[in-house]
Amino acid sequence: xxxxxxxxxxxxxxxxxxxxxxxxxxxxxxxxxxxxxxxxxxxxxxxxxxxxxxxxxxxxxxxxxxxxxxxxxxxxxxxxxxxxxxxxxxxxxxxxxxxxxxxxxxxxxxxxxxxxxxxxxxxxxxxxxxxxxxxxxxxxxxxxxxxxxxxxxxxxxxxxxxxxxxxxxxxxxxxxxxxxxxxxxxxxxxxxxxxxxxxxxxxxxxxxxxxxxxxxxxxxxxxxxxxxxxxxxxxxxxxx
Amino acid sequence: xxxxxxxxxxxxxxxxxxxxxxxxxxxxxxxxxxxxxxxxxxxxxxxxxxxxxxxxxxxxxxxxxxxxxxxxxxxxxxxxxxxxxxxxxxxxxxxxxxxxxxxxxxxxxxxxxxxxxxxxxxxxxxxxxxxxxxxxxxxxxxxxxxxxxxxxxxxxxxxxxxxxxxxxxxxxxxxxxxxxxxxxxxxxxxxxxxxxxxxxxxxxxxxxxxxxxxxxxxxxxxxxxxxxxxxxxxxxxxxxxxxxxxxxxxxxxxxxxxxxxxxxxxxxxxxxxxxxxxxxxxxxxxxxxxxxxxxx
Amino acid sequence: xxxxxxxxxxxxxxxxxxxxxxxxxxxxxxxxxxxxxxxxxxxxxxxxxxxxxxxxxxxxxxxxxxxxxxxxxxxxxxxxxxxxxxxxxxxxxxxxxxxxxxxxxxxxxxxxxxxxxxxxxxxxxxxxxxxxxxxxxxxxxxxxxxxxxxxxxxxxxxxxxxxxxxxxxxxxxxxxxxxxxxxxxxxxxxxxxxxxxxxxxxxxxxxxxxxxxxxxxxxxxxxxxxxxxxxxxxxxxxxxxxxxxxxxxxxxxxxxxxxxxxxxxxxxxxxxxxxxxxxxxxxxxxxxxxxxxxxxxxxxxxxxxxxxxxxxxxxxxxxxxxxxxxxxxxxxxxxxxxxxxxxxxxxxxxx
Numbered sequence: 076x077x078x079x080x081x082x083x084x085x086x087x088x089x090x091x092x093x094x095x096x097x098x099x100x101x102x103x104x105x106x107x108x109x110x111x112x113x114x115x116x117x118x119x120x121x122x123x124x125x126x127x128x129x130x131x132x133x134x135x136x137x138x139x140x141x142x143x144x145x146x147x148x149x150x151x152x153x154x155x156x157x158x159x160x161x162x163x164x165x166x167x168x169x170x171x172x173x174x175x176x177x178x179x180x181x182x183x184x185x186x187x188x189x190x191x192x193x194x195x196x197x198x199x200x201x202x203x204x205x206x207x208x209x210x211x212x213x214x215x216x217x218x219x220x221x222x223x224x225x226x227x228x229x230x231x232x233x234x235x236x237x238x239x240x241x242x243x244x245x246x247x248x249x250x251x252x253x254x255x256x257x258x259x260x261x262x263x264x265x266x267x268x269x270x271x272x273x274x275x276x277x278x279x280x281x282x283x284x285x286x287x288x289x290x291x292x293x294x295x296x297x298x299x300x301x302x303x304x305x306x307x308x309x310x311x312x313x314x315x
Numbered sequence: 316x317x318x319x320x321x322x323x324x325x326x327x328x329x330x331x332x333x334x335x336x337x338x339x340x341x342x343x344x345x346x347x348x349x350x351x352x353x354x355x356x357x358x359x360x361x362x363x364x365x366x367x368x369x370x371x372x373x374x375x376x377x378x379x380x381x382x383x384x385x386x387x388x389x390x391x392x393x394x395x396x397x398x399x400x401x402x403x404x405x406x407x408x409x410x411x412x413x414x415x416x417x418x419x420x421x422x423x424x425x426x427x428x429x430x431x432x433x434x435x436x437x438x439x440x441x442x443x444x445x446x447x448x449x450x451x452x453x454x455x456x457x458x459x460x461x462x463x464x465x466x467x468x469x470x471x472x473x474x475x476x477x478x479x480x481x482x483x484x485x486x487x488x489x490x491x492x493x494x495x496x497x498x499x500x501x502x503x504x505x506x507x508x509x510x511x512x513x514x515x516x517x518x519x520x521x522x523x524x525x526x527x528x529x530x531x532x533x534x535x536x537x538x539x540x541x542x543x544x545x546x547x548x549x550x551x552x553x554x555x556x557x558x559x560x561x562x563x564x565x566x567x568x569x570x571x572x573x574x575x576x577x578x579x580x581x582x583x584x585x586x587x588x589x590x591x592x593x594x595x596x597x598x599x600x601x602x603x604x605x606x607x608x609x610x611x
Numbered sequence: 612x613x614x615x616x617x618x619x620x621x622x623x624x625x626x627x628x629x630x631x632x633x634x635x636x637x638x639x640x641x642x643x644x645x646x647x648x649x650x651x652x653x654x655x656x657x658x659x660x661x662x663x664x665x666x667x668x669x670x671x672x673x674x675x676x677x678x679x680x681x682x683x684x685x686x687x688x689x690x691x692x693x694x695x696x697x698x699x700x701x702x703x704x705x706x707x708x709x710x711x712x713x714x715x716x717x718x719x720x721x722x723x724x725x726x727x728x729x730x731x732x733x734x735x736x737x738x739x740x741x742x743x744x745x746x747x748x749x750x751x752x753x754x755x756x757x758x759x760x761x762x763x764x765x766x767x768x769x770x771x772x773x774x775x776x777x778x779x780x781x782x783x784x785x786x787x788x789x790x791x792x793x794x795x796x797x798x799x800x801x802x803x804x805x806x807x808x809x810x811x812x813x814x815x816x817x818x819x820x821x822x823x824x825x826x827x828x829x830x831x832x833x834x835x836x837x838x839x840x841x842x843x844x845x846x847x848x849x850x851x852x853x854x855x856x857x858x859x860x861x862x863x864x865x866x867x868x869x870x871x872x873x874x875x876x877x878x879x880x881x882x883x884x885x886x887x888x889x890x891x892x893x894x895x896x897x898x899x900x901x902x903x904x905x906x907x908x909x910x911x912x913x914x915x916x917x918x919x920x921x922x923x924x925x926x927x928x929x930x931x932x933x934x935x936x937x938x939x940x941x942x943x944x945x946x947x948x949x950x951x952x953x954x955x956x957x958x959x960x961x962x
Contacts, residue, residue, distance in 0.1 A: 347739075351739070352739075353739050353742070353743060400927070400931070403931065404930075408738055408739050409674075409680045409738060409739070409742070410930060410934065412680065412739065412742055413680075413882060413886055413926065413930055414926070414927060414930040414931070416682075416879055416882065416923075416926070417883075417923045417924070417926035417927040417930065418923070418927065419923070420876075420879060420919045420920070420922060420923030420926070421919075421920050421923035421924060421927070423919065424916065424917075424918075424919035424920045424923070425920055427916060428916055428917070428920070530875075533750075533875050536746070536747075536750065536875070537747045537750045537751065540743045540744075540746065540747050541747055543743070544740055544743055544744060548737075576754060576755065576758065579751060579754070580751060580755075583744075583747055583748065583751055586744065586747075587727075587730040587731075587744070588730075590730065590731070590734045590736045590740060590744075591730050591733070591734040592734075594734050594735050594736045594737070595736075595737065
């Protein structure tokens with residue numbers, strides 16, 4: 076480990092009643108990395124994101140952002156420190172237009188970035204969205220709605236992007252388009268962590284893959300290493 | 316100085332305050348715990364119970380029977396209310412709040428129009444006894460005992476009956492419960508009826524201690540709501556008991572030294588502090604502690 | 612100037628078309644010329660309907676635009692009224708007394724709202740706690756004020772008056788101009804209009820957009836970097852001051868105030884006005900407040916005891932059948948019919 080981790084989880088644990096959502100999670104994301112997190116349903120991927128962002132407080136463990144302990148920092152505080160998150164269920168503002176969505180997004184993490192106009196146009200251009208229509212976002216085709224949410228998060232000028240199943244419900248074409256955009260963003264210096272199910276997508280973009288299972292880190296390695304492993308395939312097929 | 320008498324008197328005050336809060340709030344908490352709805356008609360349901368008991372009592376029905384009658388009458392009314400009005404607001408908590416307030420306005424003023432401003436009072440059954448310099452009301456001792464009994468009865472209902480099992484399942488995960496064949500609609504109606512019935516019974520029990528008037532429910536609104544806020548919705552019984560005890564522990568000394576009004580102010584301040592530290596109420600904190608202990 | 616017009620004509624309230632502004636101007640003209648054919652008594656009544664509007668606007672901002680329901684707005688109404696009575700009463704004879712009293716009333720509302728709001732919003736409590744605690748607060752205030760009878764309950768030489776309330780509260784005065792009768796009517800009209808326009812500009816401005824975002828999706832908004840607690844606290848203080856403004860106008864209108872103004876029934880009124888008109892649109896709330904106060908007055912002429920029952924029934928009916936509010940539903944329906952030629956029709960109703 077040469078470069079210090081930009082985002083680190085140390086021994087994170089979280090229970091909901093009788094359900095262990097996370098247990099002893101140690102994660103280190105290096106700057107400018109493109110990491111994919113995979114695992115069967117219920118493995119705790121979304122919970123992990125919620126813990127990293129501050130939506131949930133962990134029962135144990137710490138979250139460190141650029142070496143600083145942010146475990147007790149509220150979610151909006153972490154966003155202002157450069158974190159960005161999209162949700163598994165699309166959380167753009169469905170009743171507002173694209174323009175309104177992005178306007179709200181550009182002014183959010185204001186402590187961090189300046190030039191809201193520039194960020195507004197940048198966010199639009201990333202996915203080629205058109206802000207001229209006044210129609211509510213819920214009328215957009217599904218993939219554009221997903222892209223809108225990512226654009227919103229980008230409009231805040233984050234350094235780290237956490238994307239929870241961004242290509243869910245997208246056609247293979249749209250998935251690959253998304254993959255290319257993420258690669259482009261990664262090349263411009265963004266650190267990206269993606270929870271994904273689509274193996275083609277993972278193969279395309281991932282530099283490192285982390286496998287989650289029953290709230291624990293099951294395996295970690297390059298795409299080739301992980302996809303070659305028999306036991307990873309087993310947990311996906313439910314035999315483990 | 317009569318130290319023993321003083322100690323007993325303070326304990327007595329503590330117990331009566333706790334019993335008052337518990338009885339005033341239990342109907343509200345039962346409903347809140349199940350449906351996450353605050354029933355703002357709660358005070359009026361208590362009034363309805365008091366009126367039922369008063370009317371029955373003055374027709375010659377013995378007081379204990381009158382209390383049971385109040386429970387039944389108000390429970391039935393509650394079931395009706397749930398079916399006609401409250402049912403449409405599940406998932407819209409604030410809407411439910413507002414609509415039950417509309418109901419409370421109608422009930423309060425409706426009672427005034429129908430029955431006039433006053434009802435003949437019920438005098439406190441059973442007298443008082445003295446211990447040294449201090450006198451104690453037998454009736455309040457009975458109320459304390461009843462408060463304990465009601466909690467035990469509810470515990471038994473929720474933990475030991477099929478209804479209780481289905482109710483707990485519905486509270487935790489309504490969709491799952493439905494998938495397992497639980498008729499959640501009926502559970503909601505039964506729970507609302509139970510909560511209403513408890514409110515009615517409490518109103519009947521308090522009837523001898525206060526004057527019977529159409530707006531009498533209002534005196535219970537502030538204490539009941541504070542108790543519910545401090546208790547939280549995570550666990551109905553733990554919240555009710557824990558909250559009443561904590562709030563009584565605040566109200567009793569403040570009330571004795573600074574007077575009843577400041578005692579109630581202290582309750583509000585306690586609630587503000589509690590929600591700052593434990594936003595989901597005492598019951599959530601108790602639940603977390605219990606879970607941690609189970610894990611070890 | 613163009614930004615000002617843009618802010619007033621923004622999308623977050625009802626009415627942007629030329630038609631609308633024509634109609635609005637006509638209504639304003641009528642209101643302005645009212646004293647020509649209305650007696651002082653009638654103008655005074657209209658002033659009463661108007662002065663409740665700021666409080667309703669505050670609740671609309673809080674509930675409709677921000678998603679926070681407060682059942683205790685009347686507490687600030689009462690606090691401002693009593694504070695004004697105390698300050699202006701003690702400064703009687705001083706021509707600037709009323710002004711100082713008014714500013715004092717607003718300051719007390721802001722301070723109390725800030726403290727109360729801090730505990731509630733920074734505690735990140737569940738939604739239903741705010742209405743309950745605000746209701747309890749106003750009930751306790753009523754109880755307190757009710758037991759202030761007697762000479763020992765006075766501040767300076769102004770008695771609080773217990774359940775009978777405070778009387779002889781000075782009218783508002785600017786320099787040598789005392790506002791009473793017709794002048795007071797114009798004064799109320801001006802202030803109400805100013806409050807309305809300010810609120811309307813606010814919701815169309817950038818900060819107002821944040822409220823919209825909070826109402827739409829709290830978690831998403833927080834995860835864009837917004838401090839939700841601070842936003843809610845800010846709006847809560849605004850609503851407190853707007854309620855205080857109504858309270859000030861009230862005591863300057865009637866020269867008296869009683870503890871029942873902060874009691875349970877009065878507390879329900881703003882919620883009723885806002886729910887019936889449509890909490891998500893300021894203009895709807897302004898119209899319904901005016902109309903319902905008029906209705907209440909008409910009912911009280913006919914026998915007061917039915918007023919709460921009718922209000923309760925109206926509230927019930929609206930919540931069941933027009934959840935977005937009567938006026939908002941009507942306005943949305945009208946917009947839908949206007950747009951029916953365009954294939955994509957924006958459905959802007961919300962519950």
